[in-house]
Amino acid sequence: MTGPSRASILVDLDEAARFVPPMWPLSTFVAVNPLWDLRQLGFDGAIEAAGTLYGADLLPPPTPTGDPVPPGRSDPTPDGSRAADRASAAVDDVLTRWCAAFVGGQLGGGDGGGFYAAWRAGIGHDPAARRLAGQRGRAAMAAAPADAVAAIAVALVELGVGDGGRTPAFAARLARTPGWAGLAKWRAQWAPPGTGAPRLTLVDLMAVRLTVEAALHAEGFGDAGTLPPLVRAPGGRDTDRELQRAELTACEDRFRHWLLTALDHPSDDRPAGPPAAQVVFCIDVRSEGMRRHLEAAGPYETLGFAGFFGLPARFRPLGAQGTVDLCPVLVRPTVDLIEVPAGGEEAPAARALGALAARGAAAAAFETGREHPVGSFLLAELTGPVLGAAALARTVAPSWTGRLRSWARQRFTSPGLTEVVPEAGDRGMSLDEQVHYAASALSTMGLVRGFAPLVVLTGHGATSANNPHASALDCGACGGNRGVVSARAAAGIFNRDEVRAALAAQGIVIPPSTWFVAGEHDTVTDRVEVLDRHLVPASHLAGLEALERAIADARVALVAERSADLPGAAGARGPDGVDARAVDWAQVRPEWGLAGNAAIIVGPRRMTAGVTLGRRCFLHSYDAATDPDGTALETILTAPVVVAHWINAQYYFSTVAPELFGAGDKTVHNVVGGIGVVTGTGGDLRIGLPRQSVFDGARSVHEPLRLQVVVEAPVAMVDRTIRRNPVLGDLFDGDWVHLVARDAPGSPWSRRLPGGRWIVWERSNTEEVGAVHA
Amino acid sequence: MPDHPGLMAMTKVEVVVEGTDAPLVEQLVTQAGASGFTAVSNVSGLGHGGYHQGRLQFNDRNALSLLIVVLPSERADDLIAGLRHLFDRRPGVLLVSDVWVSRLDYFTS
Known part of the structure; x- marks a missing residue:
């Protein structure tokens, strides 16, 4: 048997890795659909394929909530392969220990040679390898080729894996340790160029695994070709899964009915005159409550826009050596921001x-x-x-x-007063670029006229203590970081006279009486802090102070609302209670995060004003009247909607398969190499959300539904946008998300079915309204 | 193959792939021993799958990429075989042509 070509090994390994969720390091933990690379299969096809590989049921359990037995990975291993499974488990055990040692710096590899090279350099003296495969087996491992791809080729020949079997063989092995494989996949496909993350690649991971298996096989451990048991059937009968699918669809129908009915009756009692301030929040579902309560507290208008405010930035804090990327992971940073002391500071x-x-x-x-x-x-x-x-x-x-x-x-x-500004020179932003980003942000959210005296750009972050998954609660649009920097930089750009002059030439006239201010919403405490106060003109201070009083009132109301659902917050300790959660290092659930998310609404605020959406909806401001060619709509559908789907899918899969696509119990997490967590003393890196993010005890708090997209824009324009963007075709035709749209207020809602057919959504077609919402 | 005195014959491989597959193609190119390549992200055009947009405002991932590599013919075979293997499973376009270069050392180091 001749060995496979190097190129075919790389292609087949990449194909197998489509089953693996990319896993971002803890410092920039962002939500991702774990089956994103299977999206072309459609939702049903993807959960079937992944469910078969992982031996997991990826539909909600028959009773959508309150199942006393948490769902998870089934144990369908046939009796005949239990011995092979034990052997594979032994390989899993040593492999994950070696991975942890490598990222922790205890396996060597400081020369940049990567995981396989570091492993091979020390394996000849590794006691774990001898315990696993004996003296001769360990020697065989040490004698493997120095090149990782060549080692894979040699091992495949030893294990008898031919051309047609390579991809399934790779996939089955990656599925044994999806966490470490996910980290390797992130490094290959998503890490910024020049990342300092340990060089643990998919090729290295597979080379180590197969070399160990080949040595075991050569020594007579395990049956030929059965390491590991490759394909497992998901638990449950087909009839059960049909029932589960039907129940999922019914829950989604009920939610859609509730949502569209609520949107039929917005109670827009905002003042008819110009607002005293416009406050722009992130589209994050947690902003919905603050927006609703703030508008109830005073003559204020709120808007929703991605929390990086359209600046794909790489940021260097004052005095720092390193930088941090503050943009959605779909975007590569193109502008450099720095923090500098303010004048005289x-x-x-x-x-x-x-x-x-x-x-x-x-x-x-x-x-x-x-x-x-x-x-x-x-x-x-x-x-x-x-x-x-x-x-x-x-x-x-x-x-x-x-x-x-x-x-x-x-x-x-405290460094005193500082400012966030574009880096000087080519690495920063030219005036034209600043104007471009400013115009793009304003037109995308439909804010091109009627500016209030104060416009507050409000980023968000979450304060918590002793929380390895802290960045999962921060702003995803800022790459899993707090959004304050982006808000400060954007406000500075909007206040530049030169930028305003150029915007006016494009028809966006920001009056001289308007001042942009940066703010930050802490979603754990619901404090909203105004930043860079020293930059605010004296003429605007009174208005700002009035706004801050309204924000304080809104906070009290929102904290009371949230505390009703927050374990341990009953007893209405109010703001003091949530303040304590933020600094309590024993608190495993600082907030509920985005649990409950189920929809994204793209349209003007009048669609949703006064409607209590229970912090379940992403809200993106959009005005089709200012977007005649659909450019802004395309931007929203191909970026914020995709990101909202990722978040929604992460919560879905962390709920329906918490042992596979969830990170497990936080109380027994240990951080490995500052990169990820393991349960207890070792094992695979845990992916997805911790159990405490979606469960309260055995009760599922997050209702796993596929994202409902609601758009107010000409349906024909929506349809054209989908047809010319394959990624939208994957999502909408593949049933990963649902879509309804209407041309204008009062028009009937149209629902797009997979394949592109639109039908008029009628209330009579739906199931009864269930009590599934706040 | 026509002769171009003073120039060296090489093979040019042009690949259009989804942006998410670009890192794999770059890996294949590197493994084939190419000394360099050109990558153009966010390309647009009309193909058998319909019209593809160029750059999206806030999504660099879901657009097409064009990669161009020139390498000695004897190194091209494994790369071409790997790309054909890739396109058995994924969408993409592969163009292979003969080219002549003036600076051989640029392409063989």
């Missing part, structure tokens, strides 16, 4: 940088001491009493210690 900035450097050095020394075999004991003796007392204080009085830490941070490391 250079001295406090310098002091703060000195304090931060000292703190960084102390932290580094502490870590070095902690890892030293002798120093760690000395360190414990020296610091134990202090750190122990601090830990006790954080445990028994989290609010007090949180305030103390906040004060200390402000006192010693």
